[in-house]
Structures are given as structure tokens and as C-alpha cells.
Amino acid sequence: ELKVEQNPLFLSMQEGKNYTIYCNYSTTSDRLYWYRQDPGKSLESLFVLLSNGAVKQEGRLMASLDTKARLSTLHITAAVHDLSATYFCAVDMYGQGAQKLVFGQGTRLTINP
Amino acid sequence: DGGITQSPKYLFRKEGQNVTLSCEQNLNHDAMYWYRQDPGQGLRLIYYSQIVNDFQKGDIAEGYSVSREKKESFPLTVTSAQKNPTAFYLCASSTQGRIHLSGANVLTFGAGSRLTVL
Numbered sequence: 001e002l003k004v005e006q007n008p009l010f011l012s013m014q015e016g017k018n019y020t021i022y023c024n025y026s027t028t029s030d031r032l033y034w035y036r037q038d039p040g041k042s043l044e045s046l047f048v049l050l051s052n053g054a055v056k057q058e059g060r061l062m063a064s065l066d067t068k069a070r071l072s073t074l075h076i077t078a079a080v081h082d083l084s085a086t087y088f089c090a091v092d093m094y095g096q097g098a099q100k101l102v103f104g105q106g107t108r109l110t111i112n113p
Numbered sequence: 114d115g116g117i118t119q120s121p122k123y124l125f126r127k128e129g130q131n132v133t134l135s136c137e138q139n140l141n142h143d144a145m146y147w148y149r150q151d152p153g154q155g156l157r158l159i160y161y162s163q164i165v166n167d168f169q170k171g172d173i174a175e176g177y178s179v180s181r182e183k184k185e186s187f188p189l190t191v192t193s194a195q196k197n198p199t200a201f202y203l204c205a206s207s208t209q210g211r212i213h214l215s216g217a218n219v220l221t222f223g224a225g226s227r228l229t230v231l
Contacts, residue, residue, distance in 0.1 A: 050217060
């Protein structure tokens with residue numbers, strides 16, 4: 001059974017600081033996705049990582065994938081309040097013959113002025 | 114505009130009642146999914162469908178039922194057998210049906226339905 005674990009689960013940071021959210025998964029996959037969810041809202045796709053070593057950047061967020069370590073990171077640079085949200089990683093099980101994603105628990109990020 | 118429409122947005126149910134949550138998409142996507150989200154937790158897969166008239170159980174299918182009679186529609190029924198149905202329910206769709214396409218399986222989500230049992 002594929003397990004996806006994020007840490008930390010809660011993160012409170014000051015504006016202007018840098019931090020990293022980690023996503024570990026338990027079985028082989030080379031497809032990983034990051035989503036953002038604002039309180040009470042739906043999920044919005046942020047990044048799609050489709051191979052080992054993939055790196056994607058959008059503004060102050062950068063995501064990377066290391067399939068050998070079964071690890072993805074979401075790095076936040078010089079955080080701003082607008083980035084406060086819950087961030088989920090999700091791993092694609094297509095390699096196990098199932099067209100579905102398994103989500104991590106989510107990391108609730110709060111950025112304080 | 115293409116997208117996924119879930120209704121109702123809020124729903125209250127008495128114990129012992131079945132309720133049906135609607136999910137309609139006009140994205141021409143083959144695959145559709147239902148996830149459940151509990152406060153402070155991640156998403157857990159209830160059911161998914163890769164093609165019309167076929168669907169598979171996810172990780173927490175007990176107490177739920179679905180149908181996929183049309184490509185555009187994937188309604189979820191929460192039955193009285195579901196012991197703890199209060200949650201936020203999210204429907205999603207993607208282009209990845211039974212025939213696996215190369216590239217990403219990016220899910221597009223609806224706005225969600227919040228179900229509360231009284």
C-alpha cells in the first residue's frame with residue numbers, strides 16, 4: 001500500500017523567511033503533484049513533477065523530485081502572507097496499474113507579518 | 114467555461130437517511146473521482162471511474178455508492194451504512210481514463226460539498 005507522508009504538518013513562519021516542506025512516499029513512482037488549498041475551498045494544482053530530478057518554479061515556490069530517495073520538496077523563498085494555505089503532495093499510482101493519486105496529510109502553512 | 118460543478122454546497126442529513134451529492138463536468142474528461150476530507154486531514158479516495166458504466170472502490174468505499182451512466186456525471190450516494198459521514202466531499206476529474214496517456218494525471222477539482230449529519 002502506498003503511503004505518502006508530509007512534514008511538517010503545521011508550519012508558522014514570518015514573512016521574508018525561507019522554509020521547505022517535505023513529502024516522502026513509500027513505493028516507486030516518478031509522478032508527483034503539489035496542490036494548494038485555501039480554507040474552505042477546493043484544491044488548485046501548483047506543480048507537476050514527472051521525472052527524477054524534475055524542478056519547477058513559480059514565483060516564490062519551487063518544487064523538486066528525487067525518485068530514488070522517494071522524496072519531493074516544496075521550497076518557499078522569502079515568504080509572503082498570500083502564501084498562507086494548506087499544501088498537499090500527491091503521488092500517482094499509475095505504475096501499480098491504478099489510475100489514481102494518493103495524497104499526503106497536508107501541511108498547513110501560516111505566514112505572519 | 115469548462116469546469117466541475119458540485120451540488121449542493123452545503124447539506125444536512127438526519128441519521129439513517131441516504132443523500133446524493135451531484136458532480137457534473139464539461140471538460141470531456143474520461144476519469145472522475147470522489148475524495149473525502151476530514152478537518153485537518155488529507156484527502157482519502159472513496160470511488161473512482163475511468164470510463165462510463167465502470168467504477169472502482171477506493172480506500173474508504175464502505176457506506177458509499179456511485180454510478181457512472183454518463184461521461185459528464187458521477188454522483189455519490191452517502192448511505193445510512195456510513196457511520197461517520199460528516200465531512201467535506203470533493204469531486205475531481207482528469208483526462209486519464211483506462212487507456213493510459215503519457216504525461217500527467219492532473220486532477221481538476223470541484224468546489225466541494227460539505228455534509229453535516231444532525
